[in-house]
Structures are given as structure tokens and as C-alpha cells.
Amino acid sequence: MVDQKSVDTIEIRRERLKKLRDMGIDPYPHSSDRQQTNKEAKDMIDKQVVVVGRIMGKRGHGKLMFLDLVDESDKIQVFISHKVVGEEQFKLVSLLDLGDFIEVSGQIFKTVAGEISVRCSSLKILSKTLQPLPNTWYGLQNVEDRYRKRYLDFVINPESKKIIELRSKIVYELRNLLGEKGFLEIETPTLQPIYGGANARPFKTYYNALEQDFYLKISDELYLKRLIIGGFEKVFEIDHNFRNEGIDATHNPEFTMMECYWAYADYNQIMELTEEIYSKVSKKVLGTTKVNYNGFDVDLKAPWQRLTMADAINKYLKIDVDKLNDEELKQKAKKLKIEEGIRGGLFNRGLTIASLFELVEEKLIDPVFITDFPKETTSLCKLHRDNVELIERFEPYIGGKEIGNAYTELNDPDLQRHFFEEEAKAKLDGNDETHPLDEDFLTSMEYGMPPTGGLGLGIDRMVMIMTGTHSIRDVIAFPTLRSKKSQKKST
Secondary structure, three states, X not given: OOOHHHHHHHHHHHHHHHHHHHOOOOOOOOOXXXXXXXXXXXXXXXXXXXXXXXXXXXXXXXXXXXXXEEOOXXXXXXXXXXXXXXXXXXXXXXXXXXXXXXXXXXXXXXXXXXXXXXXXXXXXXXXXXXXXOOXXXXXXXXXXXXXXXXXXXXXXXXXXXXXXXXXXXXXXXXXXXXXXXXXXXXXXXOEEOOOOOOOOOOOEEEEOOOOEEEEEOOOOHHHHHHHHHOOOOEEEEEEEEEOOOOOEOOEOOEEEEEEXXXXXXXXXXXHHHHHHHHHHHHHHHHOOOEEEEOOEEEEOOOOOEEEEHHHHHHHHHOOOHHHOOHHHHHHHHHHOOOOOOEEOOEEOHHHHHHXXXXXXXXXXXXXXXXXXXXXXXXXXXXXXXXXXXXXXXXXXXXXXXXXXXXXXXXXXXXXXXXXXXXXXHHHHOOOOOOOOOOHHHHHHHHOOOOOEEEEEEEHHHHHHHHHOOOOHHHOOOOOOOOOHHHHHHHO
């Protein structure tokens, strides 16, 4: 049922729109003559200005009116006197509603109360709004409506808009930092004939022109590695990845990643790069490396702590996995009610250790690198130089959340083929998140790939940390939502 009051308000606005047109006024002109932002105008006491913005407040009595005019830079008060603007312009003011966009010409002055204002000499409507804005005090009461009508959320909730503005600055500074360090930003395909670079379920589509299935990228990894093989030494990409998985506070099926690859480097140098990214970007954007995330005060300043996965399990769970045989490890997993790792129908020690580590993650508050994962956790990483049961992989954690993934990249084509074939077997066993065998990528590796360090950082999570935001939906301008039609069917 539609609220009658809303209908009446819309009808009133449409009537005012008609009156404007009857007066010969175009309520939707092509452009404005704006000369200053509201923020700039506030520094121009006694000078003439032309400012624009959306009306977010309207009050007055008799022959005097006050408007709160908001543009992207600031809010400024507009003082309108019938005596100054005349009958026709004052009549125009009476036809204005909250939410309308206007242009105001006049002199900047300071009121008796000390508020910097524009003494209006003339005004012009730029856009008449037909829908009433939500009450700016109560806002959008339904949380789902905040994300579904994001444009309104930005209008009435300055904090929501500020988060998206900070996101833009974070990405800008990240891109600049990588550029200054000699990394080239190169675009890779979003539609891929073979998905790869992560263990994830893809979105599948059909390309009519080629009569072939394609997949939305789950990662940039295999294409960026092809660039390393092709002679580029430092490459990166900031773009959207797509994974056909669930939605929660830290996951969205369409998300933004930064992936970079650095020839002749390993995971130790990549750790240093990760520290530098977080500490320098936060300092540039926030003016500090200290943030509050998930209720914890955290300092992003380098250097960060480093713990092997085995040491982290020992430190926080008091379990020394290196001293346990397979049967003892099984019993520990059973006692802690975690899912033991299974591959090919058989117990897998490495995957069980990784499952055990999941109990540790929420305890990792201060920035820390968890290093040296079991080899079974990925097929794209180089075996550890000191222990072939491990790989040179790390994940950084902040506030109990994983924020990225990095390897000393596997560059042995024969070993890479072996790992891909093992993953293919797992896929036959019902694991639809395993890595498919990519023959073209394997062929490219046979032409030679230098030692390389690779890093993937979640941009959404970076923004969440630097803005102290708890939901990924708050840091994405338009998060993925169930359609209203589908929502009704499910209920």
C-alpha cells in the first residue's frame, strides 16, 4: 500500500512544477553559471558569488526566507528578502521544495549570529524534484532501503557519502604508490574462456558470437603472470572480480582487488610492499596510521609481526602441529569440532592444519603476516625452500580479518602441471572450487617465467579498515542485492 501522505506530497510538487512552467520558467535548464563552490564562497566576505546546490533546509516567515544550500563541498545559508529580489523571484521561492537544485547569485555576508550566508539578489531553478526526500532526522529506517536507494542514502547521510569519497582517495593513493615504484597498470580480460587464479566458483555465461561458454574473472593472476613471462617486470591491476558465492558482512560476489606481480622478487619483498601500501596510503588519506576497526585500535605502521601458520596455531590454540602424527591431528580436529581435510576421499594433513588455523583468525588483531602454509592450500605457489611440505605463501590479517593473499610464485611448468592435474582429480571428487587445468597458461610457462612475487589485496576490506566500517555494503557504492521481485517470492 502506498502512503497517502507521500502521494499528496508528490501531487503538490507536480502542481508546483506546472506553475513554474505556466510562469515561463524552465524547471530543467541545460546548465548553470556557477562561479564558486560553497566552500570557496565562504571565504569571499562582501564579494559577489554565484553558487549552486540542493535545498536541504527551508524556513522563514513573511517576506524573509532562509535556505540551506548543499553542494559537494559544503553547506551555505541563503538569505532571501522580498524587498531585494522582488515579487516574481519571491514567488519562485514559494514554489521551491526540499531537494530542489537551484543557482543563487548574491553577496557573501555574516549574519548577526555569525553565520556566513549569501544575500540573494537573484535565483534560478536548476532541477525540480518530484519525489520528497526522506526525513533527514530519521533517515531511511529500513536498512535494506539504504542500499537499494543508495542515491538517497548519500543525500541524507553525509557519513555514507564520506566513506565512498575516502574509498576513491584510497584507490588513488594506492595507484600512485605502485606507479611511483615502477609498476605498470595493465588491463586483463573480464570474460575468460578458462577461469583461474583462485579456488572459487565462477559466474558462467554464453558468448553467442563464438558459440562458447565464458566465465567472469575470479582473479587476474594467470593473465598478469603471462605479462611477466612476456618481459614485463612489475605489473598490477585494480579491477572487479566475480565469485559465485555467498554474501555476508565481508563478502560481495562482485568485489575489487588489486593484484600485482614483481619479477625477481619473492614473498619476503612482497611482505615489505604490503606494509608500505597500508602504512603510506593510510597516512596520505587519513593523516595517521592509527585506525579503529572491529572495535580494536590498530596501528598500520610498518613493520608488521610475522608468524608461520604452525606458530600461530601453537601460540593461540596451544597445539604444536609439527609434533602431532596424523592420527593425533585427526583427534584434535574432532575434539575442536572442525572439518578435517579430505582430498581424493582420504585424510589430508595439510588441509586439516589449514582448517585448524581458521580458529585462530579472529584472534589476529594487530597487523600480522601468517606465513608458510601447507602445500595443499594452493596449486600456484612455490614450494618452501626449506620444507617441501610447505609453500611460500602469506596472508595478512588485521582486526581478525584476512585482507589479502601472496606467494612466491610457482614458475616450474612441470610442477605446475602436476598441481593442476591434482586439482582436476579433486574436481572429479565433487569439489567445484578447485582450479581448472589451463593448457595455454602451462604452455606460456614453458617459455620461461622468472622468479616472481605476487600479491592480491582486497580493496573493499582496505577501505573497511581505514574507515572503521563493519559491513562491506557500506564501502561499495552499489552492493549486490536480491531483487525486490525475488525477495517477495522467497517470503
